[in-house]
Amino acid sequence: MNRHAQAAVLCLLGASLTHAGATDLSLRYVKSGLRPLLLLAGVVLIAAAVATVWYERRGETSGRHEPRVSWLLLLPVLALVLIAPPALGSYSAMRTGTALQRPPAYAPLPAGDPVRLGVADYASRAAYDAGRTLRDRRVSITGFVALDRSGTPYLVRMTLSCCAADARPVKVGLTGRVPPVLQPDGWLEVTGTYTPRRTRDPVGGGPIPFIEVTAARPVPAPGDPYDETWNG
Numbered sequence: 001m002n003r004h005a006q007a008a009v010l011c012l013l014g015a016s017l018t019h020a021g022a023t024d025l026s027l028r029y030v031k032s033g034l035r036p037l038l039l040l041a042g043v044v045l046i047a048a049a050v051a052t053v054w055y056e057r058r059g060e061t062s063g064r065h066e067p068r069v070s071w072l073l074l075l076p077v078l079a080l081v082l083i084a085p086p087a088l089g090s091y092s093a094m095r096t097g098t099a100l101q102r103p104p105a106y107a108p109l110p111a112g113d114p115v116r117l118g119v120a121d122y123a124s125r126a127a128y129d130a131g132r133t134l135r136d137r138r139v140s141i142t143g144f145v146a147l148d149r150s151g152t153p154y155l156v157r158m159t160l161s162c163c164a165a166d167a168r169p170v171k172v173g174l175t176g177r178v179p180p181v182l183q184p185d186g187w188l189e190v191t192g193t194y195t196p197r198r199t200r201d202p203v204g205g206g207p208i209p210f211i212e213v214t215a216a217r218p219v220p221a222p223g224d225p226y227d228e229t230w231n232g
Contacts, residue, residue, distance in 0.1 A: 014043065014046035018039055092169070094147075096168055096203060097205075098208060099168035099170055100120065100123050100127060100171075100207060108133065115139050117141055119141050119170050123209050126194055134193075139191070141172065142188070142219060142222070143155040143157040143187070144185050144221070146171070146184055153173070156170065172209060172210065172211055174210065175195060175197060175212055178213050187220065188219065189217050192213040193214065194211070195212040198210060
């Protein structure tokens with residue numbers, strides 16, 4: 001691989017990173033807060049490609065050829081552009097223990113009926129605060145559906161610390177007026193009320209609270225499928 005080919009690979013990789021950082025594609029890999037760093041990395045690689053060509057044209061490089069194995073650098077570029085992986089779903093969720101943890105405090109619920117909460121926010125209040133901040137309130141939560149081996153339905157949202165590699169689920173069991181047919185990985189908006197019912201996650205033994213469903217409707221998957229509204 002000569003210098004011009006190296007520059008082409010760097011430019012392609014930089015353009016791919018810039019494209020991912022500028023669109024929702026990056027959300028399949030990293031949390032949204034890392035988008036600026038992804039964009040910066042893409043710009044740096046493009047700048048390096050331009051500098052490589054400039055120095056080559058000035059005759060300041062030796063012109064040595066690199067091993068052909070260097071072309072393998074194109075593989076991650078092609079994978080990033082052509083093979084966008086789906087967001088983690090029910091298969092991962094039911095094989096990973098809940099990430100739910102007790103927060104230091106609970107803020108009062110905002111106004112609204114129903115009040116919209118993240119899955120992790122509702123689960124934390126229901127599991128560790130005995131539902132005190134949830135009583136006498138209707139809440140609305142959105143997540144994807146997962147079913148355990150017995151067929152019990154859960155509403156799940158995966159939470160990220162950094163990237164998809166460290167994603168872990170927070171699960172809320174569904175009871176009450178649950179739709180009779182649920183498709184795993186389908187996204188659902190659930191409206192309901194607090195119930196003291198809970199169970200233990202078979203993976204790790206963490207708490208899984210339930211919500212008493214009064215209404216449910218299918219919704220499109222959000223642009224950012226991961227839950228970053230809760231920091232555990």
